Amino acid sequence: MNFITPSSDELVNLREDPLLVEQELDVVPAVADAVEKTTGLRAGRVYWRSDHDYLYALELADLGKNRPSMATVYGFWDRYEPRPMEHEIEADLIDFLLWFASITDDIPVGNVVKLIEFARQRGRCQTTWPQGAVLRTPEERFAKLPGYDFPPRYVDIEGLRMAYVEKGQGDPILMLHGEPTWGYLYRKMIPPLANTGKIIVPDQIGFGRSDKPVDINAYSYKSFVRWMRKFILELDLSRITLVCQDWGGLVGLRVLSQISGRFIRLVVMSTGIPYGRGVGDNEEFLQWRRYAQRQDYLDVPTAMQSHLDQCVLNEDEAAAYRAPFPLAAYQTGAFTWPRLVPIRLDHPGNYDNYAAVKVLRTLNIPVFLPWGERDAFKTGEATLRQIFKNCAPPCPIAGAGHFMQESSGEEVADRIRKWILATPV
Numbered sequence: 001m002n003f004i005t006p007s008s009d010e011l012v013n014l015r016e017d018p019l020l021v022e023q024e025l026d027v028v029p030a031v032a033d034a035v036e037k038t039t040g041l042r043a044g045r046v047y048w049r050s051d052h053d054y055l056y057a058l059e060l061a062d063l064g065k066n067r068p069s070m071a072t073v074y075g076f077w078d079r080y081e082p083r084p085m086e087h088e089i090e091a092d093l094i095d096f097l098l099w100f101a102s103i104t105d106d107i108p109v110g111n112v113v114k115l116i117e118f119a120r121q122r123g124r125c126q127t128t129w130p131q132g133a134v135l136r137t138p139e140e141r142f143a144k145l146p147g148y149d150f151p152p153r154y155v156d157i158e159g160l161r162m163a164y165v166e167k168g169q170g171d172p173i174l175m176l177h178g179e180p181t182w183g184y185l186y187r188k189m190i191p192p193l194a195n196t197g198k199i200i201v202p203d204q205i206g207f208g209r210s211d212k213p214v215d216i217n218a219y220s221y222k223s224f225v226r227w228m229r230k231f232i233l234e235l236d237l238s239r240i241t242l243v244c245q246d247w248g249g250l251v252g253l254r255v256l257s258q259i260s261g262r263f264i265r266l267v268v269m270s271t272g273i274p275y276g277r278g279v280g281d282n283e284e285f286l287q288w289r290r291y292a293q294r295q296d297y298l299d300v301p302t303a304m305q306s307h308l309d310q311c312v313l314n315e316d317e318a319a320a321y322r323a324p325f326p327l328a329a330y331q332t333g334a335f336t337w338p339r340l341v342p343i344r345l346d347h348p349g350n351y352d353n354y355a356a357v358k359v360l361r362t363l364n365i366p367v368f369l370p371w372g373e374r375d376a377f378k379t380g381e382a383t384l385r386q387i388f389k390n391c392a393p394p395c396p397i398a399g400a401g402h403f404m405q406e407s408s409g410e411e412v413a414d415r416i417r418k419w420i421l422a423t424p425v
Contacts, residue, residue, distance in 0.1 A: 001099045003039070003046045006055060013079055013351045014055065019093060020073040025060075032067040034104035035060065042068055050092035053226050054084060058096075078348035082217045091127040129159050135212045135330050136161065141323045142209060146316045148187040150201075152209050157230050163209035164202035164231075168194030171239040171264070173420075175201045176228070178246020178271065180292075180300050180334040181403070182208030184320050185245075188409025189416075196417050197241060202231055204251065206333020208324050219336040221349035225254040232262060241265040241420060245405065247337050249273065256363075257356035264425040266367045266388070267416055270402050272380035273360070273387070274342050275353035284376035289338040297328040298335065307376070307402035360387050367391045368419045370412050372400030392419060 026032040039046045043062040049055055055076040063069040073096060077083055094116055101107040119125035142152075150165035165183060167190055175186045183201040190199050203210040205227045206219060213219065228251050232240070240263045244252035249271025256263055292298060301318035313321070325331050342350040367388040371381045373396050385391050395415055400408045 001048050001096075003048055006047050010055075010351050010355070011076070013346065013348075014076040015079045016057070016074045016076055017083065018072055019075050019089070020071075020096075022071045024069070025071045026065055026067050026069045028106050029067060030106045031104050032069070034106075035068050035071070035100075038103045042066070050095065052084065052088045052092055053222055054088070054092060056092065056096065078220070078222075080346065081220060081348045084220070084223075085215065085218055087126045087128055087130065090125055094125075094127060129213070133213060133215060133218075134160065135214055137209060137212070137324050137326065137330060139209075141326060144316060145184060145187075145320045145323070146314075148184050148320065150190070154209075155231065155234050157205070157227050157234065160205055160211040160213070160227070162202060162205060162211070162227065162231055164200055165190075166198060166200045167191070168196070168198045170197040171241065172237045173197040173199050173241045173243060174232070174237065174252075175199065176242070176244040176248030176252045177201075177204065177207070178244075178248045178250075179337040180207075180298055180303055180331075181246075181321065182324055184208070184323075185403065185405045186243075186409070189243075189405055189413035192410060192413035193417055196420050200235070200237070202228070203324075204228065204247070204333075206336075212324075212330050212333060214329060214332055216332055216336055219333050219340070221250070221254075221340045221342075222352065224251050224340075225258075225352075228252065229255045229258055232259065238262045239264050239425075241267065243267040243269070243416065244271060245269040246271050246402070250341065253360065254352065254356045256365075257359040260359065260363055260365070263365060265420065265423060266365050267370070267419075268367065268384055269370050269404065269412070270372060270375050270377055270380065272377070272383055273353050273357060275350050275357055282377060282379070285341070286343075289341070292335060292338040295335075298325070298331055300325065300334075304403050304406065311407045313406075357387055361389070363388070364390050366423045366425065368395065368416065368423075370395045370397055370404070370415055372397050372402060372404040372408075374399065374401045375404075376402060392423075395419075 036042050041060055043060050045057045045059045047057045057074045059072045060068040061070040097112055101109045101112045150167055152163050152165060154161050154163055173193055177183055177185045182203045186201050193199055206212050242252050242263055249268055253273040300321040301313050342353055367390055369381050397404050397408050404412055
């Protein structure tokens with residue numbers, strides 16, 4: 001257990017939720033003494049982050065016996081968001097109980113394991129996705145994908161199947177899609193860049209061939225970042241050139257701030273890392289946010305073509321963008337993403353972005369910013385140039401809009417290829 005000291009700025013944006021209470025911790029004095037020795041406290045709080053990135057605290061109270069007498073475990077959730085998924089909380093609490101047993105010889109770890117298994121057998125302990133909680137798009141929906149004949153690969157992330165394709169050899173070039181698309185968006189860029197490095201294009205959870213939780217509470221800004229970070233760690237990627245657009249940037253830039261040592265270059269297109277200012281004043285984004293939340297079914301090609309300036313999708317391409325979502329039930333992630341963008345200072349995710357930006361400002365990573373001339377979110381480029389200190393000169397893509405991988409994919413790939421070759425690391 002690695003104890004941390006959260007900042008007051010973080011805590012003010014969270015609400016505490018009591019999860020476990022022990023009113024007679026000192027009934028076995030040796031246990032209470034072990035807790036005091038390990039935490040360094042007789043009374044007060046120690047904090048830690050779980051494997052799910054949630055903040056927890058153990059609060060100890062001394063009732064006059066000169067040792068910890070009471071203990072309460074708190075979880076801390078975003079103030080204006082629902083509780084996380086219960087199976088995630090229960091998994092985190094099991095990790096805590098196993099740690100608690102490990103610090104003293106008076107609580108055999110084996111007994112705790114047996115108790116947990118007993119609870120699982122009786123349905124009192126759920127640490128995996130409940131039955132019916134996750135949808136998987138039938139594979140036949142992806143039978144006809146023009147220009148995207150790369151065989152899918154899969155990796156397990158927290159019990160969810162995450163899909164990706166890869167092509168080429170060398171240092172990885174990780175391409176992250178955003179809302180409401182999937183890896184298919186990068187099909188025109190993969191072949192030109194595959195001679196420069198090993199292209200890896202994942203489908204984010206909730207999109208493409210990846211699994212799709214149906215509960216809206218499964219999707220948070222924090223969970224998308226965590227899933228992508230674990231994807232990178234599972235594949236053990238290093239010396240990464242990150243290429244990101246739209247929500248691929250909101251996720252990718254946070255991941256970059258957390259494991260920056262695994263990245264060597266950054267290509268950012270039509271995205272940013274908002275932290276309570278800027279996006280909330282962008283009327284085009286707010287219109288899109290309202291539009292997305294009023295739909296019973298989000299027709300992806302229709303939504304995309306409202307931002308495309310150089311091309312029109314043909315029937316097969318439109319079908320490929322619709323493929324991941326046979327029904328609205330598969331679109332929970334797509335419906336959720338727009339409302340997760342921080343547009344206020346107290347918006348969930350705003351503090352985490354603020355903390356990430358503080359880290360990003362310290363990095364000397366080379367940054368390339370191709371940007372569509374007709375993109376509605378032009379202010380994002382200027383904001384990124386204020387964050388990163390090693391940016392290449394501007395690279396406007398003539399006539400391109402928000403989804404320039406679709407409208408100008410070959411040109412964008414060629415610009416990126418030339419920049420990579422001119423930027424050895």
